[in-house]
Amino acid sequence: MNxxxxxxxxxxxxxxxxxxxxxxxxLQGVVLIVLSIVLGLLVGYVISAARYGPGEGFYAVxxxxxxxxxxxxxxxxxxxxxxxxxxxxxxxxxxxxxxxxGLFVVILLLAGWFLNPESDDPARLYISFVLTATxxxxxxxxxxxxxxxxxxxxxxxxxxxxVTKPVRATEIVLGRMLGFVAVGTVMLVPxxxxxxxxxxxxxxxxxxxxxxxxxxDGRIVGKTDRVRRHSHTFTIEPGETQGLTNFVRGHRxxxxxxxxxxxxxxxxxxxxxxxxxxxxxxxxxxxxxDPKETGIDVGAERLAGGYGSAGISRLIGVAKGNRKLExxxxxxxxxxxAEFTFDNVTRQRFPxxxxxxxxxxxxxxxxxxxxxxxxxxxxxxxxxxxFSLTPKQFTVEEYQIDERELPLTFEWLNKETGEVETRNIFxxxxxxxxxxxxxxxxxxxxxYLGVTKSGxxxxxxxxxxxxxxxxxxASIWLQMTMIIAFGVMFSTFLxxxxxMVATAVCVLLGFSAESIYDTRHFIDSNIExxxxxxxxxxxxxxxxxMTTQLDVEGVANTLIKSADAVIVxxxxxxxxxxxxxxxxxxxxxxAASGIDIFNAVLARHSVAxxxxxxxxxxxxxxxxxxxxxxx
Amino acid sequence: xxxxxxxxADSADENTPAGAATAAASSSATSSDVVIETRNLSKIYKDxxxxxxxxxxxxxxxxxxxxxxxxxxxxxxxGKSTTIKLILGLLFPTSGRVLVFDKDATETxxxxxxxxxxxxxxxxxxxxxxxxxxxxGRLFDMSGRxxxxxxxxxxxxxxxxxxxxxxxxxxxxxxxxxxxxxxxLINDPDLILLDEPTTGLDPIGIREMKDLILALRDQGKTVLxxxxxxxxxxxxxxxxxxxHQGELKELxxxxxxxxxxxxxxxxxSGLSEDAKNEIRDVIxxxxxxxxxxDNPTATMEDLFLNIVRESEARPGARRVSAPAPDxxxxxxxxxxxxxxxxxxxDQS
Numbered sequence: 001m002n003x004x005x006x007x008x009x010x011x012x013x014x015x016x017x018x019x020x021x022x023x024x025x026x027l028q029g030v031v032l033i034v035l036s037i038v039l040g041l042l043v044g045y046v047i048s049a050a051r052y053g054p055g056e057g058f059y060a061v062x063x064x065x066x067x068x069x070x071x072x073x074x075x076x077x078x079x080x081x082x083x084x085x086x087x088x089x090x091x092x093x094x095x096x097x098x099x100x101x102g103l104f105v106v107i108l109l110l111a112g113w114f115l116n117p118e119s120d121d122p123a124r125l126y127i128s129f130v131l132t133a134t135x136x137x138x139x140x141x142x143x144x145x146x147x148x149x150x151x152x153x154x155x156x157x158x159x160x161x162x163v164t165k166p167v168r169a170t171e172i173v174l175g176r177m178l179g180f181v182a183v184g185t186v187m188l189v190p191x192x193x194x195x196x197x198x199x200x201x202x203x204x205x206x207x208x209x210x211x212x213x214x215x216x217d218g219r220i221v222g223k224t225d226r227v228r229r230h231s232h233t234f235t236i237e238p239g240e241t242q243g244l245t246n247f248v249r250g251h252r253x254x255x256x257x258x259x260x261x262x263x264x265x266x267x268x269x270x271x272x273x274x275x276x277x278x279x280x281x282x283x284x285x286x287x288x289x290d291p292k293e294t295g296i297d298v299g300a301e302r303l304a305g306g307y308g309s310a311g312i313s314r315l316i317g318v319a320k321g322n323r324k325l326e327x328x329x330x331x332x333x334x335x336x337x338a339e340f341t342f343d344n345v346t347r348q349r350f351p352x353x354x355x356x357x358x359x360x361x362x363x364x365x366x367x368x369x370x371x372x373x374x375x376x377x378x379x380x381x382x383x384x385x386x387f388s389l390t391p392k393q394f395t396v397e398e399y400q401i402d403e404r405e406l407p408l409t410f411e412w413l414n415k416e417t418g419e420v421e422t423r424n425i426f427x428x429x430x431x432x433x434x435x436x437x438x439x440x441x442x443x444x445x446x447x448y449l450g451v452t453k454s455g456x457x458x459x460x461x462x463x464x465x466x467x468x469x470x471x472x473x474a475s476i477w478l479q480m481t482m483i484i485a486f487g488v489m490f491s492t493f494l495x496x497x498x499x500m501v502a503t504a505v506c507v508l509l510g511f512s513a514e515s516i517y518d519t520r521h522f523i524d525s526n527i528e529x530x531x532x533x534x535x536x537x538x539x540x541x542x543x544x545x546m547t548t549q550l551d552v553e554g555v556a557n558t559l560i561k562s563a564d565a566v567i568v569x570x571x572x573x574x575x576x577x578x579x580x581x582x583x584x585x586x587x588x589x590x591a592a593s594g595i596d597i598f599n600a601v602l603a604r605h606s607v608a609x610x611x612x613x614x615x616x617x618x619x620x621x622x623x624x625x626x627x628x629x630x631x
Numbered sequence: 632x633x634x635x636x637x638x639x640a641d642s643a644d645e646n647t648p649a650g651a652a653t654a655a656a657s658s659s660a661t662s663s664d665v666v667i668e669t670r671n672l673s674k675i676y677k678d679x680x681x682x683x684x685x686x687x688x689x690x691x692x693x694x695x696x697x698x699x700x701x702x703x704x705x706x707x708x709x710g711k712s713t714t715i716k717l718i719l720g721l722l723f724p725t726s727g728r729v730l731v732f733d734k735d736a737t738e739t740x741x742x743x744x745x746x747x748x749x750x751x752x753x754x755x756x757x758x759x760x761x762x763x764x765x766x767x768g769r770l771f772d773m774s775g776r777x778x779x780x781x782x783x784x785x786x787x788x789x790x791x792x793x794x795x796x797x798x799x800x801x802x803x804x805x806x807x808x809x810x811x812x813x814x815x816l817i818n819d820p821d822l823i824l825l826d827e828p829t830t831g832l833d834p835i836g837i838r839e840m841k842d843l844i845l846a847l848r849d850q851g852k853t854v855l856x857x858x859x860x861x862x863x864x865x866x867x868x869x870x871x872x873x874x875h876q877g878e879l880k881e882l883x884x885x886x887x888x889x890x891x892x893x894x895x896x897x898x899x900s901g902l903s904e905d906a907k908n909e910i911r912d913v914i915x916x917x918x919x920x921x922x923x924x925d926n927p928t929a930t931m932e933d934l935f936l937n938i939v940r941e942s943e944a945r946p947g948a949r950r951v952s953a954p955a956p957d958x959x960x961x962x963x964x965x966x967x968x969x970x971x972x973x974x975x976x977d978q979s
Contacts, residue, residue, distance in 0.1 A: 050681065051723075071740070083769030087755065094757040157753040161814060164719050164747040165770040168739050630721035631676070 001359075001593040003454040004325050006309035008279065011600045015607070022313035025604070029611050031312055032577055036615060040622060047626065064625060068170075072621070076170045084167070084175025085182060092145050092183040100141050101190050107133055108198045117202060118229045121400060123250055123271045124592045126202050127469075130195035131588035135476050138184060138191075139507065142480045146180050146487025147500035154629060163629055173488060173620040177613070180484045185477065192473045196466060203271055207232065207253060210263040220257065224265055247403065250594075273594035274468035275357065275401075277457040278349075280342035280438070284328055289335035295328030296336075296448060298363045304529075307517040308580050314517065315576045322521070325452055327361050332374070333445025340438045340456050341383060345430050349460040350408070354425065356458045358394070358402040360440075361450035373397070374447045379439040380406060384431045391441070396449060401594065403459075463596040471597040475587040478609040482579055483507060485616035492623040506578055513575040514582065520572045523565060532564025579612050665730075666822050666853045667695040667718055672727035674713050674877075687713045689877045690727070695855055700848050702868035702885075703857035710877040711857035712750060715826050718855070719747060731822070743771065746820035750827050752811030756800040760791050760810050763799065767814045785813040788843075804831040812840070823847060825856040829863050834935045841867050865889065894922070 006014070017024035041061060049057030111129060119125055150172075153159040162172065205228050213222035218238030224231050224245065234255045236243030245252045251271035256264045284295040306324030313319040330336045345354070362374040373395040381388035389410055394402070412423045430436045438456060442449040486506055490499035509516070522529040530536050530546035538544075538560060544551055552560060584605050590597040674688040688710040695701045703711045716722040717729050720737040729736035732744060754763055764785055768778035786792050789809035799807060808831050815823060828844070829837045844854055844867045858864050864871055865885060873881040881888065902910075907924065914921050 071738075075739070077772055079772055080770055083766055086769075087758075087766055090762075091755070091757060157749065157751075158755055160719075160721060160749045160753050161747070161767070161811075162770070163721065164742055164745065165767060165818075166739055166742040166772075167770050628722050630716045 001454070001589050001595065002325065002327070002452055004306055004309070005323060007598070007601065008453070009600065009604075011603045011607075014600070014604050017311075020313065022316075022318055023309065023311045025311060025608065028311045028576075029608075032611075033615060035577075036619065040619065044622065044626065064622060067625070068621065072168045072170050072625075076168055076174070080167055080171045081175045081178060084162075084171055085179035088149060088176050088179025089182050091149065092180065093186075095145075097141060097145060097183060098187065100137060101187050101194075104133065104137055104191050105194055107137075108194060111198075112202065115202065117205070120249060122203055123199075123273075123594065126199045127272075128588055128592035130198060131472050131476070131591060134188070134191050134195060134473070135479070135585060135588065138188060138476055138480050139483055141187070142180070142184055142483040143487055143500055143503055143507070145183060146176070146484040147491050147503055148496040149180075150176060150488065150491040151494070151496035151499060157630075159629055169621050169624040170617075172624060173492065173617055176488045177481075177485055177617070180488070181481050184480045184484065188473055188477055188480075192469065195473075196469055199272065199469075203251075204267060206267065207265045210255070210265070213263070222255070222263070224253070224255075250400070272465035274463040274465050274591075274596040275459050275594055276461040276463055276596045277357070277454070278342065278344070278460050279453055279457045280340040282451070282453045282455075283339040283341070284330070285335060285337050285339065287331050287334035287336045295330050295338065295450070297326075298329050298448060298450070299326075304518040304521055305514060307521065308514055308583065312576070315573065317524070320521075320524070327450030327452055327455075329363055329448040329450040330440065330442050332376075332442030332447040332449070336441070338440040338449075338451050338455075340440070341435060342438070342458055343433070343435045345426075345434045345436045345458065347426055350458075353408055354406040354458060355460075356404055356406065356438075356456065358397075358404060359400075359455050360396050360398070360402070362396045362398055363448040363450055365446050365448070368444065368447060374449065375443040376449050377441050377443055379441070380425075380429050381437040381439060382429050382431060383435050383437045385428075387428050388439075389429060391439075393443065465594075468591050468596055471602055472587055472591040474602060475584050475597070475605060478605050479581060479584050482581075482609050482612050485613040489616040489620045489623075492620045493627065507581065509571070509575050510578040510581040513578065513580060516568065516571050516575045520568050523568055531561070532568045534560050534564050534567070579608060664697045665694045666697050666732060667693070667701075667855065668730045669693050669714070669717070670728045670730075672714070672717060672729060673725050674710075674717060674722060675725045687877050688717070691874075691877075691879055693872050693879070693882065695853060697853050698848065698851050699869040700844060700854045700856070700867050702864040702871040703855070703874060704859070704861070704864050704871050705857075705874035706859060708876075709874040711859075711874055712826060713877075714874070715824055715855070715857055718824065719745070743818065744821040746815035746818065746823040748808075748811050748815040748823075748825045748828060751831075752807040754799050754807065754810060754814070757798060759796050759798050760786065760802075760813075761795045763810055764813055764817060767817045771818045773818075781817060781819075785816060788816070789813045790839075805833055805836050808832055808836070812843075820852065822853045822855070825854065827858055827860075828856055829858065829860055834932055835939060837863070838932065838936060895919075898927075
C-alpha cells in the first residue's frame with residue numbers, strides 16, 4: 001500500500017498545518033461554517049421577505065437566530081432526544097432493516113465460491129472484500145433510512161402529534177440522527193463479527209502430511225504437501241520437537257515431530273496482521289551520489305492527483321500542482337540509492353531484534369535473468385560516525401510485504417587483535433539519540449528499484465487483527481454517521497425521494513472529488529485531458545482522443561471552454577465543501593495490507609465527521625423551524 | 632325512555648344540555664382570563680410559486696376563555712381545521728396573530744399546557760398503545776414512575792387495557808381514536824384542542840367522549856373543539872363560533888343562540904287524555920297556536936345506549952320492548968329494537 005504525504009500527518013499537523021495554514025482542516029472547517037452561516041442568513045432572508053415582506057423578513061430571521069440561542073438550544077432536553085431516537089430506532093427495526101444483516105450473511109456465503117483462497121494474497125482479498133461489501137451496503141442503507149423517515153412523518157401527519165408537544169426542532173433533528181446511527185451501529189456489530197469469522201475461517205487450511213523429510217546432522221529439513229497450490233519447507237533444529245515452516249503467501253505453520261517419527265502440521269499463523277510501522281525520512285541520491293529530492297520517474301502516474309490534502313489553498317489557487325506520492329526509482333549498479341533515516345530506535349522499543357519490512361517495486365529496463373528476481377542491498381549505518389554493517393543482499397519480492405529482521409548483535413573483525421568480536425547494534429550502528437540509517441541500493445545494473453517513504457519501515461510493535469478490523473469498521477461507522485446527517489438534513493426540506501437523490505449526489509461528488517480536482521488542474525495548467533463536461537461530450541461525439549487539441553474553432557471553442565470552466569469551478573467548490581469520503585473508505589486498505597490503521601487518521605475522520613454533523617444539524621434546525629409543518 | 636311523559640315543543644331535538652354545563656358556563660363567564668385569542672387572523676394558502684390558491688380564513692377574531700367548551704362549527708372547508716392548526720403553530724398566519732396563554736402560537740413552550748387530538752389519529756402504527764403513551768409521556772420529560780402511572784390511568788380512562796400490547800395497525804378506527812385522545816391528555820393539559828373528536832366512534836364512544844369533554848371542563852380545563860356534527864356541539868359546547876368560507880358568521884352562547892323566543896315548552900308526566908284536552912283548550916283560549924302535542928321521541932342514541940347497557944347486564948337475551956301504554960302514539964314502533972339498530976348514529 002502506497003501512503004500519501006498527508007497519511008503521515010499527526011492529528012495536530014492535519015488540523016493546523018504548521019507553516020501552511022491555508023491547507024489546514026481547521027481553516028477549511030471555519031470557512032465552511034462561516035460560508036454556510038452567511039448563505040443561510042441570505043436564503044433565510046429571501047424566503048421570509050417573500051413571505052412577510054422585506055422589513056418583517058429581517059425580523060423573522062433575527063427571531064429565528066434568537067430562538068435558537070435563547071430558547072431552543074438551552075431548552076433542548078436529552079430525554080426528549082432519547083425518546084425521539086428510540087422512536088426512529090423502533091421505526092427502522094420494525095421496518096425490518098435488520099434484513100440487511102441477513103443479506104450481508106448471504107453475500108458472504110456466496111462470496112465463498114468466488115473468492116479464491118489460492119490467490120497470491122488471500123488475506124488482502126478476503127479482508128478488502130468484506131470491508132468493501134460492508135461499506136457500500138451500510139452507506140446505501142443509511143441513505144434510505146435517513147432520507148425517507150421525516151418526509152413520511154410529515155406526509156402521514158404523525159409529526160402533528162410530535163410538534164404539538166413541547167418538542168423543539170433541535171430535538172427532532174438530533175433524535176432522528178441518533179436513532180438512525182443507533183440502528184446502523186446495531187447492524188454493524190453483527191456484520192463485523194460475521195466478517196471476522198468469514199476471514200478467519202476462509203483463510204484457514206491444513207497441510208495433511210510431510211512429503212519429504214531428511215535428517216542432516218540431527219536437523220530435520222522437510223517439505224509439506226501442496227494444499228491450495230502452495231507448500232512449505234520447514235526445519236526442526238536438533239533436540240527440538242517443533243519447528244516452523246517458511247512464510248508462503250503471508251503465513252506459516254508449526255510442525256511438530258511426534259514420538260513415532262510422524263509429523264503434525266498446525267493451523268496457519270501470521271496471515272491476519274496489524275503491523276504498527278515506524279517510518280523514517282527518505283532521501284534519494286542520483287547515479288553520481290548527489291542528493292536529490294526524488295528518484296527516477298519511470299511513468300506518468302505523477303501527472304495529477306492528491307490535491308485533496310491541500311484544502312482551501314488549492315481552491316483559491318495558492319497551492320498548485322499535484323501532491324501525489326508515487327514510487328521513485330533508484331538506478332542499479334550506480335551510486336544511486338535511497339537513504340532512510342529512522343529515529344527513536346531504542347533498546348526499549350527493540351529489546352530482542354529490529355524487525356523491518358520491505359515493500360519495494362522493481363522496474364526492468366530489460367528482461368534480465370528470468371529465474372531470479374532483481375537484487376538489492378541494505379546497509380545499516382550510523383549517521384554520525386558513518387560506521388556501517390556489511391550490506392545485506394536481498395531479492396525483491398514485489399507486491400507483498402517482505403518481512404525481515406536485524407539481529408541486535410553482529411560479528412566484527414577487530415583488525416588490531418585479528419579476532420572476531422560480537423558487538424551490539426545499539427553501541428555502533430545506532431547513535432546516542434536513537435538514530436539509524438538504512439541505505440537501499442539496487443545491485444543489478446540498468447534495473448531499477450522503486451520506493452516511497454512507506455517502502456521500508458521498522459516494526460517495533462504489532463496490534464491485533466481483530467482490533468484493526470474494529471477500527472476499519474469504526475471508519476465505516478463514521479461514514480454512515482455522516483450520510484445519515486446529510487440525509488436527515490435534506491429530508492427537512494425535501495420530499496423523501498428527492499432528499500435521497502440529493503444525499504446520493506453529495507456522496508458521489510465526495511467520492512469523485514479527486515477527479516474534479518484533476519479536471520480543474522488540467523484546465524488551469526492548459527493540459528489537454530479531455531476538458532470539462534461539455535468539451536468531453538464534444539470529443540465523445542467527434543470521436544477525438546482526449547490528449548489532442550479540441551478540434552473546434554473560434555467562438556464555439558471559447559464558449560465551450562468558458563462554460564466548462566464555470567461548471568468545473570462550481571463543482572470544485574462544492575466538492576471541496578463535501579466530506580472526503582474516499583479517504584475514509586481507504587482505511588480498508590490499511591486493514592487489507594495488514595497495517596494498523598493510524599490512530600491519527602481515525603481521529604481526523606472522527607473530527608471531520610463531527611464537524612459535518614454539526615453543520616447538518618444547524619441547517620436542519622433552521623429548515624425545520626421555518627417550515628409550515630401542516631402546509 | 633319516558634313514554635308516558637308528554638312534551639309540548641317545536642323542537643325535534645330533545646337533548647337538553649346537562650345542568651352542570653349551564654352552571655360551569657356561567658362561572659366561566661365571570662372569569663375573564665383568555666386562553667386563546669386570535670386577532671384579525673387570516674390565512675391564504677399559496678402554491679409553490681406564491682400564487683394565491685385558497686383564502687382559507689378571513690380576519691378571524693375570537694377569544695376562548697378559561698374553563699369553557701368552545702366549539703368551532705362549519706361545513707367542510709370552512710376553515711375550522713385551519714384555525715386549529717394556526718392555534719397550534721402548525722401553520723403560520725398570513726396576517727394577524729394568535730396568542731395562546733399569552734404566548735405566540737409558534738412558541739414551543741405553550742405546548743406544555745396543551746393537548747391536541749388531530750382530525751384523524753395520526754399515530755405511529757408500529758407502536759402499541761402502551762409504547763405510544765409512554766413515548767408521548769417522554770416528550771413531556773416525565774419521570775419513569777410518573778409515566779407508568781399516567782399511562783395506566785389513561786388506558787383505563789379510554790378503556791384500552793385489554794389491547795395495550797397490540798400494535799396500532801391492528802386497531803379499529805374507534806380504538807385509534809381512543810389512543811389519540813389518551814395521548815392528548817398525557818400531560819394533564821389545561822387547554823385541549825379536539826379536531827372532530829367524535830368521528831369514527833360508535834354511539835357509546837360518542838357518548839363517552841362527550842361525557843369526558845364535560846368532565847374535563849368540570850376539572851377547570853378549557854376545551855376547543857371543531858366539528859360538523861351539530862348534535863355534539865350542541866350537547867357539550869358553552870359557546871360556538873360558526874364559520875363559513877373562512878368567515879365568522881355567528882359567535883355566542885349555545886343556550887342563547889338556540890333559544891326560540893316565542894315558543895313555550897312544557898314537559899309533564901301522568902296526564903290523562905282529558906287533562907291534555909284541557910291544556911289544548913287553555914292554549915286556544917289564550918290565543919296561542921298549538922304547534923305540537925305529543926309523546927316525546929327518544930333519540931336513537933338513547934335507545935341504542937339503553938339496549939347496550941341492558942345487554943351488558945343480561946347477556947344473551949333479546950330485548951323485548953314493553954308496548955306503549957298510549958296506543959294512539961305511533962312512536963312505539965321506534966322502541967321495537969332489533970339488531971339493525973347498531974347503525975343508529977345519533978345525530979347524522
